[in-house]
Amino acid sequence: MIINGVTIDATFAEAFPMKATRAIITAQNEKWAMISAQAMTGFATSVIACGCEAGIERTLSPEETPDGRPGVAILIFAMGGKGLAKQLETRAGQCVLTSPTSALFAGIDSDKPIPLGKNLRYFGDGFQISKLIGGKRYWRVPVMDGEFLTEATTGQVDAVGGGNFLVLAQSQPQALAACEAAIEEMRKIPNVIMPFPGGVVRSGSKVGSKYKSLGASTNDAFCPTLKGITKTDLSADIESVMEIVIDGLTKEDIDKAMRVGMQAVCALGAKSGIKRISAGNYGGKLGPFHFHLQEILA
Amino acid sequence: MSALTLTLKYQPAQRVDMSPLTCNKLNGLNQAEIAALTLQNGKAKIRVAELFEISGDDSQNIVIKNSFEKLDFIGKELDGGNITIEGDAGAYCGISMKAGTITVNGNAGIFAACEMKKGFLTINGNTGDFLGGALPGNKMGMKGGMILVKGNAGERVGDHLRRGVILIEGNAGDYCGSRMTAGTIAVMGQVGKHLGYAMRRGTLLLWQQPKLPATFNDCGTHTLAFLPLLFASFKSLNSKFADSTAVFNRVQRFGGDMAEMGRGEVLVRI
Numbered sequence: 206m207i208i209n210g211v212t213i214d215a216t217f218a219e220a221f222p223m224k225a226t227r228a229i230i231t232a233q234n235e236k237w238a239m240i241s242a243q244a245m246t247g248f249a250t251s252v253i254a255c256g257c258e259a260g261i262e263r264t265l266s267p268e269e270t271p272d273g274r275p276g277v278a279i280l281i282f283a284m285g286g287k288g289l290a291k292q293l294e295t296r297a298g299q300c301v302l303t304s305p306t307s308a309l310f311a312g313i314d315s316d317k318p319i320p321l322g323k324n325l326r327y328f329g330d331g332f333q334i335s336k337l338i339g340g341k342r343y344w345r346v347p348v349m350d351g352e353f354l355t356e357a358t359t360g361q362v363d364a365v366g367g368g369n370f371l372v373l374a375q376s377q378p379q380a381l382a383a384c385e386a387a388i389e390e391m392r393k394i395p396n397v398i399m400p401f402p403g404g405v406v407r408s409g410s411k412v413g414s415k416y417k418s419l420g421a422s423t424n425d426a427f428c429p430t431l432k433g434i435t436k437t438d439l440s441a442d443i444e445s446v447m448e449i450v451i452d453g454l455t456k457e458d459i460d461k462a463m464r465v466g467m468q469a470v471c472a473l474g475a476k477s478g479i480k481r482i483s484a485g486n487y488g489g490k491l492g493p494f495h496f497h498l499q500e501i502l503a
Numbered sequence: 504m505s506a507l508t509l510t511l512k513y514q515p516a517q518r519v520d521m522s523p524l525t526c527n528k529l530n531g532l533n534q535a536e537i538a539a540l541t542l543q544n545g546k547a548k549i550r551v552a553e554l555f556e557i558s559g560d561d562s563q564n565i566v567i568k569n570s571f572e573k574l575d576f577i578g579k580e581l582d583g584g585n586i587t588i589e590g591d592a593g594a595y596c597g598i599s600m601k602a603g604t605i606t607v608n609g610n611a612g613i614f615a616a617c618e619m620k621k622g623f624l625t626i627n628g629n630t631g632d633f634l635g636g637a638l639p640g641n642k643m644g645m646k647g648g649m650i651l652v653k654g655n656a657g658e659r660v661g662d663h664l665r666r667g668v669i670l671i672e673g674n675a676g677d678y679c680g681s682r683m684t685a686g687t688i689a690v691m692g693q694v695g696k697h698l699g700y701a702m703r704r705g706t707l708l709l710w711q712q713p714k715l716p717a718t719f720n721d722c723g724t725h726t727l728a729f730l731p732l733l734f735a736s737f738k739s740l741n742s743k744f745a746d747s748t749a750v751f752n753r754v755q756r757f758g759g760d761m762a763e764m765g766r767g768e769v770l771v772r773i
Contacts, residue, residue, distance in 0.1 A: 273731050281650060308728050332766065334704070335685065336729055339736040344727055352726040453603075 206464075206499045210475025211482060214433040218463070219486035220368045220494035222264045223252075223282045224289045225318060225364035225420050225454055227312030229264065230301055231276035235264060239487055241304035242277035245296045249281070250401045253421060257283040257292040258366060258452050260398030269308045272354070278312050280398045282366050282452045289361060290319040297327050297355070302346070308354040310325050314359030322346075322355025365494050368451035368459035371409065371427065372470055377445040379478030386473060387466035394465060395460070396458040397451055409448040426487070443480055464501050471502075506587075507537070509582070511555055511569035517545025518593060519554065521567075521682050522576040526584025526603060526690040529562035537562075543756065544753050545631050572612055578605040581622060597624045600648070613657065617665065621648045629654035632676065636662035645669070651742055658695065660665070661688045664705060680707045683767060687733070691743060702760045702767035708733075709771045710749075719759030724773055 206213040220321045232238035232246065242261050251258035262278040269278035281296075283289035302325055308323055326344040334345040335357075339432040342357040345433040372387070374380035388404035391397065399405075414422035425431050428444045439446070449466055453459035473479050484498055505654075509524065539739045540553035547623065551557070559566075563584040566605035570590035578586045581600040581665035582714070587608065588596070591727055592613035597605045597619055604623045613631035616624045617638060634656045635645035658676035662671050663687040671688070677695035680688050683705035691710045698713050730752040737744040753771040 236688075271735075272728050272730060334706070334766075334768070336687070336706070338732050340728070343729060343732065345727075351725060352727060352729070430611070449753075 206503065208502065209473075210386075210472045211469075211479050213383045213467070213502055214481060214483040214501055216484050217486055217489070217498065218367070218484035219489060219492035220365050220367035220369075220456075220459065221284075221492045223258075223284060223364045223366035223452065224361055224495075225280060225452070226283045226289060226293060226359050226361050227278055227280050227402040228243040228297070228359055229265065229270060229276050229278050229312045230237045230269045230322060231265075231272050231308045231310070232303075232304070233274065233306035235275040237276050237304065237306055238277045239264070241286065241301050241307045244300035244304065246279050246281075247297075248302075248401075249292075250283075250406070251483075252288075252366075254286055256288060257281050258398070258400040259292075259296070260400045260432060260452075262395065262398060263392070268452070272308055274308070278298045280396075280452070280454070281425040282400075283399075285470055286317070286361055287321065289331075293359070294320055294324060295322060295372060298328075302328065302348070302353055302355075311359035313360040313362060315362050317361040318358035319355055319361045321359045322353075323357040324352075325355060347461075362452050362454060364452065365456050365459055366452040368453065368463055368494070368496050369485050370467055370498060371446055371448045371449055371481075371485065372479065373427075373439065373443045373446050373481040374441055375478035375480060375485060380445040382475050383419050383470045383477065383479050384449060386469040387444055387449055390465040390469040391449070391451070391462045394462040396454040396456065397462040398453075399449055399451055399462075401448075401450055403447060406450055407446075407450045409446070412487060412491075427483075438440040438483070440447050440480070447488075448485065456496075457498060461499075461502055463496055467498065467502055505559040506564040506566045507557070507559045507562050508566045508568060509551070509555040509557060511567070511571070511574075511590075512553075514571050514605060515544055515549070515554065515573065517547070518573045518575050518773050519544050519549070521574050522574050522579035523552070524567075525563060525578055525581045526563050526586065527580075527582040534558075534560065534563065570609065574609070575612070578603075578624075580765070581605065590609055591627075591628070596626075597622070597652075600624070601676065608652070608712070614646070616645060616650050618643065619645045619648050623648060623668055623762075624650045626650070626652045626654070629673070632657035632659050633662055634660045635659070635667065643684070649743070653742065655692065660690075661705075664688065670737070670740075670742065670744050676734065680705065680767075681688045689744065691749075697767055699767055702765045704766040705768075707752075707767070707769045709769065712771055713769065714758065715757055715769065717730070718762040719757040719769060720761060720767075722756040722758050724753065726762050727756075728752070729753060730754070730770075 244325040265276040329346040409424040410421040526623035597616040610628035637644040655673035665679040674692035681700040688706040756767040
């Protein structure tokens with residue numbers, strides 16, 4: 206398949222089941238809600254070393270938030286429910302409780318509640334106040350700027366992590382420009398995050414390493430500087446490859462995000478130096494979710 | 504199906520225990536079976552048919568017409584369904600109710616919704632003492648649900664309140680919120696003396712400046728984030744509490760009762 210001069214590989218991205226949750230952070234203004242959200246979703250690019258993958262889903266207008274203030278919705282993904290709960294609580298405690306004027310609310314309902322502010326309340330040292338409003342429990346924790354208001358729990362849902370595609374370009378600036386265009390469109394899709402810095406990862410990995418202590422190492426088949434010395438997947442005219450990784454609440458959400466992302470890349474086309482779009486997989490043996498690039502763009 | 508309507512034929516001299524006539528207890532009974540039920544009337548037993556004219560067949564929607572202040576225990580342990588009372592209700596209306604709604608289109612007597620667990624009670628008139636309170640000797644009053652009073656309430660509103668919300672559009676008497684363990688009482692009108700007496704935790708939300716006991720300390724003025732959420736939960740009510748002009752988040756906060764554990768609060772609109 207070739208779109209606007211860009212070759213779409215007949216391959217697929219392979220993704221895994223994850224557990225996810227959404228939280229809503231509000232503050233006096235969008236600036237401070239965003240600061241808190243950025244802190245909470247920081248150092249959360251990959252479960253390999255961060256414990257979770259997290260990102261900002263979108264900003265919320267005052268009409269969309271429980272307390273009528275500007276807010277930000279974040280999504281957190283982890284490999285299991287326990288890990289998710291731990292990451293959520295730790296991050297909420299260090300990044301939202303501490304952030305001036307913030308409040309924290311559940312962003313998703315499910316029959317599996319996980320603690321949001323349920324245990325953060327103990328920071329109140331006995332002065333915390335519980336309020337059951339409309340069937341939901343909230344905690345009011347006295348802090349130095351007033352009160353930290355938090356919902357006790359949020360919902361945990363099954364999700365999908367690791368959707369991806371690779372952008373292969375003639376030069377590094379062209380690869381980055383294409384990824385930026387893709388991310389701009391993908392951020393408009395609800396229920397997904399692109400957890401890497403700016404949504405783009407330049408260090409795609411393969412499973413395994415020559416070093417026993419490492420489970421993953423550089424994807425040498427897509428490293429342009431190794432074209433002549435390894436079993437490469439790159440043609441001579443490709444000088445840079447970048448990847449976009451997508452986590453979503455459902456397979457369909459990732460489908461949508463990949464579609465608009467790849468369409469944005471293709472719109473730039475071969476004249477902008479974009480040669481191919483490919484994807485990372487493990488032969489289809491590890492992850493149950495397969496995203497076939499050509500099917501998505503058909 | 505039309506609402507099961509019980510129209511009082513005459514006002515008996517002695518009080519009547521109405522607790523057998525709830526939606527859950529009448530579920531599946533036909534008119535003849537309901538007519539044959541007996542109610543305690545003073546020291547005597549009286550058949551429902553002797554006291555009420557019965558019409559309609561939907562036992563999940565009960566209407567009591569010509570009700571007056573000696574019909575006690577209406578909606579006792581109600582576990583779903585709706586009861587509408589045209590006229591006054593006696594004592595213990597909605598006592599220990601677990602679910603459903605009760606609407607009193609008149610006044611209600613003492614101990615209305617005492618030890619209520621869940622559900623919604625509306626009193627369109629006034630109500631007596633111990634609204635949402637605990638029975639004498641018991642340590643726990645209302646444990647959940649919501650009470651809306653459009654008139655005035657008597658003394659000891661929310662005595663030993665454990666959880667739930669009591670909304671009073673009018674005035675509340677002395678000892679409002681006494682011995683509260685938690686929960687919320689909101690009063691738009693005046694409150695009487697000894698507000699929050701021996702209150703442990705919980706919130707008294709007031710529209711008018713009260714005369715506070717010496718055991719409540721001023722914690723200053725604040726903007727509290729939970730108040731918009733609380734008011735938002737009142738939006739669907741047919742009440743002044745649903746009015747957008749009633750919404751505020753700036754309050755003067757008083758902590759107390761310091762003679763008790765002192766984790767309660769009186770929030771006064773500023």
